[in-house]
Amino acid sequence: MDIVDVPGAKLYYDIRGSGPLLLLIPGASGDARPFTALAEHLTAHFTVVTYDRRGFSRSSLDGPQDYSRRLDTDADDARRLIEHTGHRTAIVFGTSSGALIALHLLTRHPEAVGHLVPYEPPALRLLHDGQHWIDFFHQIYDLYRSSGIAPAMTLFRERTFVASDGYAMARAMDLSNPRVRANATYWFEHELRQYPAIAFDLDTLKRHAGQVIPAAGHQSQGRPCYRATAELGALLDRKLIELPGGHVGFATHPTEFADRLREFLEHHAP
Template sequence: MSTLEVPGARLYHEIHGSGPGMVLITGAPGVAEVYRALISHLATQYTVVIYDRRGFSRSHLDGPQDYARRLETDADDVRRLIEHLRAGPAIVFGASSGGTVALELLARHPAVVRTLIPYEPPTLRLLPDGDTWAGFFSEVYDLYRREGIDSAMKAFRERTFAPSDHQHMARAPRNDANAAYWFEHELRQYPPAALGLAALAPHTDRVIPAVGGQSRGHLCYEATMELSRHLAREAIELPGGHIGFITDAPAFAAELMRTLTHAAL
């Protein structure tokens, strides 16, 4: 358990296991803990790095922030972490908006990425109804400002994710500071972010899009399938729903490692 000083923040991170480097990027709520059930399995074959993204929990902000360039900054944080730990080129797994960060990382810093697994990133710009979804996220933000975190989170999860995810999401420990930071700086900003498809084009052979089998028909599944079509890369299906890495961790890890072994990565 260590911290890395980066411009404007200090990144809390942990290293587990041994083998090829693997970095796990979280979406909401931005903290390493969401991967706790997964790393005990992955660490049998990989050196697994987990961290809190800047502004969440133990990764404290330390200076002015350029929120107009926050996605680029998030990607640069991962690049700095990989270089600092000499873990690259690394296998990079990013879930939800962490998958958006992972795609930005590959577009901007391909030298540190060996293989990229974007798991259900909400890439709204690829969907024909993306503007409708962006409008919904703005409505959720307005609900958060009017009625608070509970009402907004309930509306968000019930419209966006499969029923198999709802119960765990509702029971998950809540950190109001993390939730507020996510509502203010990520909910409306990351899903409609422009993907650097042209910058990704030379590196598509490194991308393995991934979805949860129980997410079929829901936003992030459909967005990821559109991403796979744009990149001409077949998506893999992993156990569980949007948070299968929590609810179905052993099976999720086993299938992920099987995929990487099959791809000789």
């Protein structure tokens, strides 16, 4: 178990493999565990770092948090973790909320990013119907507050993702597990409404567009996160790449996902 102290938190992380540094930033659960199989398939080619984001699972908070700038803090955590490993830059893969963090890392600390793969970021303000989805996520939060985690998560999965993703997410969410409940609560309170509504610094992203490899799951076509990724690619003049599976393809199809991701990274990254 490896821990790095950062301002306001202690981050749990794992490092394995050899080769160029590849940082994997988790999504809504904030937990590194869904990356386990993917990371194992990548360690022959990369030094893979996975971690629990602050406030989730094994990464504890240390003192008061400034939730008004939480995305800044998440991006700073990623940069500090890269530096802690003894590297100046990393290839960065972020999924869902983690992809939003990865994009913000590029705008805030571009020197820390070699290449960036934002996988299905819920950058909803890029969509013509983005406000509809932002309003829907607020409705999900209200349902969570009135009826609890389970019904809110069910509606969220059914409306936002393809059925295969929803099934995989439901299987992974054992609400009898205190860790899972705590992670879900933290996400509902501090991320569900806040992160998808973020307006990115597109001018800065465009200056670093050559570092960005937008990616989405083949099965996610037509869903909001796929569409937002496609819009991001169009704005940056970067071709969208498709990877196996859907929104959680890295967990449901880890071998095929790792092989395709590696092929794209070896083509694009040094």
